[in-house]
Amino acid sequence: xxxxxxxxxxxxxxxxxxxxxxxxxxxxxxxxxxxxxxxxxxxxxxxxxxxxxxxxxxxxxxxxxxxxxxxxxxxxxxxxxxxxxxxxxxxxxxxxxxxxxxxxxxxxxxxxxxxxxxxxxxxxxxxxxxxxxxxxxxxxxxxx
Amino acid sequence: xxxxxxxxxxxxxxxxxxxxxxxxxxxxxxxxxxxxxxxxxxxxxxxxxxxxxxxxxxxxxxxxxxxxxxxxxxxxxxxxxxxxxxxxxxxxxxxxxxxxxxxxxxxxxxxxxxxxxxxxxxxxxxxxxxxxxxxxxxxxxxxxxxxxxxxxxxxxxxxxxxxxxxxxxxxxxxxxxxxxxxxxxxxxxxxxxxxxxxxxxxxxxxxxxxxxxxxxxxxxxxxxxxxxxxxxxxxxxxxxxxxxxxxxxxxxxxxxxxxxxxxxxxxxxxxxxxxxxxxxxxxxxxxxxxxxxxxxxxxxxxxxxxxxxxxxxxxxxxxxxxxxxxxxxxxxxxxxxxxxxxxxxxxxxxxxxxxxxxxxxxxxxxxxxxxxxxxxxxxxxxxxxxxxxxxxxxxxxxxxxxxxxxxxxxxxxxxxxxxxxxxxxxxxxxxxxxxxxxxxxxxxxxxxxxxxxxxxxxxxxxxxxxxxxxxxxxxxxxxxxxxxxxxxxxxxxxxxxxxxxxxxxxxxxxxxxxxxxxxxxxxxxxxxxxxxxxxxxxxxxxxxxxxxxxxxxxxxxxxxxxxxxx
Amino acid sequence: xxxxxxxxxxxxxxxxxxxxxxxxxxxxxxxxxxxxxxxxxxxxxxxxxxxxxxxxxxxxxxxxxxxxxxxxxxxxxxxxxxxxxxxxxxxxxxxxxxxxxxxxxxxxxxxxxxxxxxxxxxxxxxxxxxxxxxxxxxxxxxxxxxxxxxxxxxxxxxxxxxxxxxxxxxxxxxxxxxxxxxxxxxxxxxx
Numbered sequence: 001x002x003x004x005x006x007x008x009x010x011x012x013x014x015x016x017x018x019x020x021x022x023x024x025x026x027x028x029x030x031x032x033x034x035x036x037x038x039x040x041x042x043x044x045x046x047x048x049x050x051x052x053x054x055x056x057x058x059x060x061x062x063x064x065x066x067x068x069x070x071x072x073x074x075x076x077x078x079x080x081x082x083x084x085x086x087x088x089x090x091x092x093x094x095x096x097x098x099x100x101x102x103x104x105x106x107x108x109x110x111x112x113x114x115x116x117x118x119x120x121x122x123x124x125x126x127x128x129x130x131x132x133x134x135x136x137x138x139x140x141x142x143x144x
Numbered sequence: 145x146x147x148x149x150x151x152x153x154x155x156x157x158x159x160x161x162x163x164x165x166x167x168x169x170x171x172x173x174x175x176x177x178x179x180x181x182x183x184x185x186x187x188x189x190x191x192x193x194x195x196x197x198x199x200x201x202x203x204x205x206x207x208x209x210x211x212x213x214x215x216x217x218x219x220x221x222x223x224x225x226x227x228x229x230x231x232x233x234x235x236x237x238x239x240x241x242x243x244x245x246x247x248x249x250x251x252x253x254x255x256x257x258x259x260x261x262x263x264x265x266x267x268x269x270x271x272x273x274x275x276x277x278x279x280x281x282x283x284x285x286x287x288x289x290x291x292x293x294x295x296x297x298x299x300x301x302x303x304x305x306x307x308x309x310x311x312x313x314x315x316x317x318x319x320x321x322x323x324x325x326x327x328x329x330x331x332x333x334x335x336x337x338x339x340x341x342x343x344x345x346x347x348x349x350x351x352x353x354x355x356x357x358x359x360x361x362x363x364x365x366x367x368x369x370x371x372x373x374x375x376x377x378x379x380x381x382x383x384x385x386x387x388x389x390x391x392x393x394x395x396x397x398x399x400x401x402x403x404x405x406x407x408x409x410x411x412x413x414x415x416x417x418x419x420x421x422x423x424x425x426x427x428x429x430x431x432x433x434x435x436x437x438x439x440x441x442x443x444x445x446x447x448x449x450x451x452x453x454x455x456x457x458x459x460x461x462x463x464x465x466x467x468x469x470x471x472x473x474x475x476x477x478x479x480x481x482x483x484x485x486x487x488x489x490x491x492x493x494x495x496x497x498x499x500x501x502x503x504x505x506x507x508x509x510x511x512x513x514x515x516x517x518x519x520x521x522x523x524x525x526x527x528x529x530x531x532x533x534x535x536x537x538x539x540x541x542x543x544x545x546x547x548x549x550x551x552x553x554x555x556x557x558x559x560x561x562x563x564x565x566x567x568x569x570x571x572x573x574x575x576x577x578x579x580x581x582x583x584x585x586x587x588x589x590x591x592x593x594x595x596x597x598x599x600x601x602x603x604x605x606x607x608x609x610x611x612x613x614x615x616x617x618x619x620x621x622x623x624x625x626x627x628x629x630x631x632x633x634x635x636x637x638x639x640x641x642x643x644x645x646x647x648x649x650x651x652x653x654x655x656x657x658x659x660x661x662x663x664x665x666x667x668x669x670x671x672x673x674x675x676x677x678x679x680x681x682x683x684x685x686x687x688x689x690x691x692x693x694x695x696x697x698x699x700x701x702x703x704x705x706x707x708x709x710x
Numbered sequence: 711x712x713x714x715x716x717x718x719x720x721x722x723x724x725x726x727x728x729x730x731x732x733x734x735x736x737x738x739x740x741x742x743x744x745x746x747x748x749x750x751x752x753x754x755x756x757x758x759x760x761x762x763x764x765x766x767x768x769x770x771x772x773x774x775x776x777x778x779x780x781x782x783x784x785x786x787x788x789x790x791x792x793x794x795x796x797x798x799x800x801x802x803x804x805x806x807x808x809x810x811x812x813x814x815x816x817x818x819x820x821x822x823x824x825x826x827x828x829x830x831x832x833x834x835x836x837x838x839x840x841x842x843x844x845x846x847x848x849x850x851x852x853x854x855x856x857x858x859x860x861x862x863x864x865x866x867x868x869x870x871x872x873x874x875x876x877x878x879x880x881x882x883x884x885x886x887x888x889x890x891x892x893x894x895x896x897x898x899x900x901x
Contacts, residue, residue: 049503049504050500051503054496055499055500058496059493059497062493103504111616111619114612116612116616119493121411121629122493122625122626123615123616123625123627128504135500514783514836514840515737515741516733516740516786517733519737519740519741522748523748523755
């Protein structure tokens, strides 16, 4: 009994030793997918901050036109999230209310630093322009 | 003593100690200050006590450059001068107005605020304003209305406004001058030439003409030109018997550097909420005085951004439909008007922008840290209870269907649609902006004056940049979003650009004759007994309207004359 | 003793209700405490005059907020420990008719036991609040799961115990009992 237990325990250890790096390697693409899904989910959550999607489409459209095209939603989300206090991580972990606070705080900071752009003459914060573009290009799903 | 030059004999030769040409704000201030002295004053006024079109037409002349008012509507030629049609807006200059700013070529007066300061109180009394309060903090304390929150990028300034009935210096002081024994005021006495000695170093007499054809002369020890920023240089240039280029003009500066305060509609502010209080920036009464606030950049921002001073004048636009709905007692539409974000004043794009901005405004609850249940912090509760504007915002929801007519009583005003913004620029000195003479002569034989008004890139850039900075400051304070409607790249100026009837800089002050026409005492360089009063001596236009400073400088000149003529 | 048979080990629903009442009362106490702190140390929340009420441009005074969190922690400790020692029950527990007693002799608990019990039961939440406020952390994201796990552990151990003693009770040596029926006044204090 003890001999078979020793063998099975050793086999277990060998198998475990082999599995761990395999598992680590196997998990990598899953991590990337989770990261992308988290980005999308962040995009959706940011979009949900703006209730007037049609208005956001107008404002965001003007902003995208100003950028000259070639900027996709994920890039906007990444740019916006990276500038929030705590960065991408905090944005991902924040509740809806906290995310709204973070973004509103960033908008205020934009005006403080005069990080503004002109959309048809309107002085607008870079962050709120990005948010409008994100919200305007995210399809509105009915609330779960 | 008040008399009519037309009743004097032809060829009359008058004589006094001090002769003042022009009974406008400056001339009357000097004359009045010299009443109780032993000096014999002669005050010459080209017009009568009332407007007369034949006298007024002496002011006609061509206009070039930036479109300007006809020269005979921008100024008045009768007793009281242009005070007979001014807006009454007064404010003193700031220290920076006198300082040399190296990003504004030509800026820097030879005197400072300290030299003019002692005369502002007397000037304020002369224009009949009740208090010496110029500080916005002092006014806000007594005012029900509030200015926008100040920041290091945005400042509020206050002007006091003279009541309409007290604006004309002519009405206010004609009787006093009439009664003064040492002052002889001659109406309808038009000065057409200034005579000097051979060296053109002293004035000997003034040649005066009436429209009835009479000619006379006035001799005095000292002479003061106070006929306004277009007429002062005209007179100096036309007096070219001894000097072909005119008097005081050895360095080709007389008439040059004509500065105005151009104003035009520069943008619009979309309020973040329709209950935003902007009444402080409309003309309103506080403790019996009419004041009006306006926005500008603090001076150190002007310095760091290298801008001229640009003032933003605000005109709140209230929803016109509100009054109609109120009258018809249509409660439902009243409610929806209050909720409605943005009317026609800000356009569709603006409406959409404000909807997005509104969505982002978080209703943050600050909860008590460490309390097991989320409960709003006592400070938040206190603010909600004590803060009228927050309660005002909630009224439409709180009162529900009763909102309508109760709303106006609670808020005190109709919902704010937008605030249109006019910018008024303290234009940078521009050598090519000038008053010259043309060949055409008026009814008295004097060559007419021509105005060629120029503005510069710095003026345009300053207007745009000021709007951008204040736009960011306004958004930072949660007041709303600003739209700049002046194009920085456009070479032309907006079609609604107009002056303010401020004619300044044409006989500018400078220590050196190479850079100015008069010195710090307002004496014409090179001419011992000729002085100039009025806004033509301004080196720069100033961040405020000129009248109060015109009067203060005139009182200072009077003091100087008292000393030297004694 | 006839009185002992009138008590049974307090079950989860009763204790949960008592805890809920305590939480509400403690929240009120914390509110009052925060109000007093604001009076003495200045406002914790500052508003821009042009702010839209609780919306834009609202600033949290970090120092005063941390003070509030620390005071909440002290109040929480005081609220529970003092009432357990002096009254043998917290106000919520009194309302339900629950008693906290020492495990062995079923007498009143000592101060040490009370503090130990609070450390296991109330401290985690209060300490997390202080840390999150003092270090400006996203409290829910960082402490949410650990706290939930800990309280789940307390709940499960309480439910599974035959004497209804959770991990916190075992650590403090306490037991919680509920009166079955109202006793005549003469026997009310005997446990």
